[in-house]
Amino acid sequence: MRALLTLFLVSFSFCALAQTAPDRVLHGDISGRDNNTYRSVPFDVPAGVTRITVQFSYTGREEHTTIDLGLLGPDGFKGQDGFRGWSGGSKQVFTVSATDATPSFLPGPIQPGRWTLLLGIPNIRAKSHASYTAHIWFARDAATAWGPEVLNPPLRTQAGWYRGDLHMHGAHSDGSCTSQSGAKRVPCPLFLTVQHALDRGLDFIALSDHNTVSQFNDMRELQPYFDRLLLIPAREITTFQGHANLFGVVQPVDFRVSSASVPDWSALLRHVASLHGLISINHPIRPDDERCMGCGWAPAKPVDMHLVQAIEAVNGLDAMIPVLSGIPFWQNQLNQGLHLTAVGGSDNHDAKLVMPTPGGSSLIGTPTTVVHARELSMPAILDGIRAGHVFVDVQGTRDRLLEMTATAGERHAEMGDSLPAAAGTAVHVAIHVLALAGDRAELVLDGKPLQLTTDLNIHGTDQTLSFDWPSDGKRHWLRANVRGSAGELLMVGNPVYINE
Incomplete structure (x- = not known):
């Protein structure tokens, strides 16, 4: 439990x-009057933040509008840790923390205070208009330390x-x-x-x-x-x-x-x-x-x-x-x-x-x-x-597989799971292996070899070995290995825990 x-x-x-959801969402608009200018977009970072992650997007790309992106800490360009990076237009998502940062940006302490997204606008046509949005996430503990999924998608x-x-x-x-x-x-x-x-x-x-x-x-x-x-x-x-x-x-x-x-x-x-x-x-x-x-x-x-x-x-x-x-x-x-x-x-x-x-x-x-x-x-x-x-x-190897499942009544467990099995219950164990033809499975119960009459030799490249084990209602763990023809250990399986 x-x-x-x-x-x-x-x-x-x-x-x-x-x-x-992001901790901050910043919006703004630009027009042709902003061509070749910089804009500061401030946001406040509270105490206790360990990582800042920014996702930035804007409209108008079809008209060749371009917005470059940088980040300043509370000290701006004056302090040692004030300038935190400039990516131009190369990054839509970036992160900074004490240990690491997206390339173009600098790792360093996250000081509370007023931070600034620094926007550079190298091109927007005289009659064009565009809008931008910045989503900002703050990590405050270790569970969020590596950043939100937008930064590290599967x-x-x-x-x-x-x-x-x-x-x-x-x-x-x-x-x-x-x-x-x-x-x-x-x-x-x-x-x-x-x-x-x-x-x-x-x-x-x-x-x-x-x-x-x-x-x-x-x-x-x-x-x-x-x-x-x-x-x-x-x-x-x-x-x-x-x-x-x-x-x-x-x-x-x-x-x-x-x-x-x-x-x-x-x-x-x-x-x-x-x-x-x-x-x-x-x-x-x-x-x-x-x-x-x-x-x-x-x-x-x-x-x-x-x-x-x-x-x-x-x-x-x-x-x-x-x-x-x-x-x-x-x-x-x-x-x-x-x-x-x-x-x-x-x-x-x-x-x-x-x-x-x-x-x-x-x-x-x-x-x-x-x-x-x-x-x-x-x-x-x-x-x-x-x-x-x-x-x-x-x-x-690239292809060997060892799967073990155990079933008692309507309950089913795979490696790492617990399985209740009352005394006298037949626990059905299935071992599925791939790319291990000519080798042999072995069962280990509570650290000792489990002797079975079942043939545990592996004859095919894709094979399932199975047997029934009678539960005594007590706590046990059961797992499988695979050994080669010379007895060498090839595969180590984790246990199913019985009556835990």
Whole structure:
């Protein structure tokens, strides 16, 4: 119930954001007398605003009327943060905030006071008339931090399975690659990461540099061009007691766990919860010593794990190295009654690095986190992860699919859902797979293999395996994996929770 309430509140906040009316609507008219002049259009920004988004339109284009657009803060051209940008006529929608801004505009603090849309009118015919309208939105909290839907419309509006990589690094932290000449290693530009992700056939990536939010401004420049790949703002909260990815929040977050301001991980997680962010513990089973200080999950004090939404069960190639796999850590949390979604991330630090195989592809997208979402947008992807509608494609293919559903009477559940099933009820489980012929499904009940008489070998490229499991009326979780012919882990499914 707690998880369901949290999902409802977060989903409501994002849906409300998409439908919110503008905070200000400004109208005006111009005529031929305004040719080659500037006009100031003031509007008041109240205290507490963290982002300003403007949508600007005007009539008369068929008569070659042109209105250019700029933005001034309360200090106008006099103050250090007064001039906030000039796009000419190139932008119909733009945003400014402390962390990022639409290209042509400058990020910086949003000071309360009188701001100004600066209009330049390079051309309007002597006998022409035109009107303009500016819709202005104010973000006041983290739930609206990335901006209204007019600024970030869904890249696709269809519901479906979307493939992505939730963990990667570039020039904004410790990601590096060879320079253009190949002569030296340099901080790896963000666009290389994005291009390689697109080449891998991914639908979304989360750009998760260590503790910083500087990459968000670059994302504003790249996203309009990469209109087939969703760029999700993220960061890897990197502490001396473990790492975790924070998705969907652009405000700086104090990451100094064990300091006076952040005494422990629970304090940090409570702050993140107030920002409506999604948090995922990264590579929990890693050395925590001089080889990789702080990489393993090693909190000095107990952590309220109800404040965590996901676990990076597969990091890079660690599914091939059982002693580094995060799956046992994740399953232990499930056995304690927590509903935490298993995700995967490449943890890529070199966008140009490829698999050590002939014709090897980029390591970005290995593994791939596959999310069932209502559309391809940041709110929808994060809601899908919160709901547990996720599987991990360990090798990062373009076409493998793992779906599991469970039915008891008239009740139906998919991965991440809860299913009531009274004692003696036959729970019908169906596992649908694609592109896994020759491999084998396996079932895991409460962390242990579930022995069945059903044939779980996969014989076709599109196949559904099914069986009935008798409920004992107690709490359980049940999930599926797929393994290759040599026993290698290929697919990791999230659980259906029974009698939760």
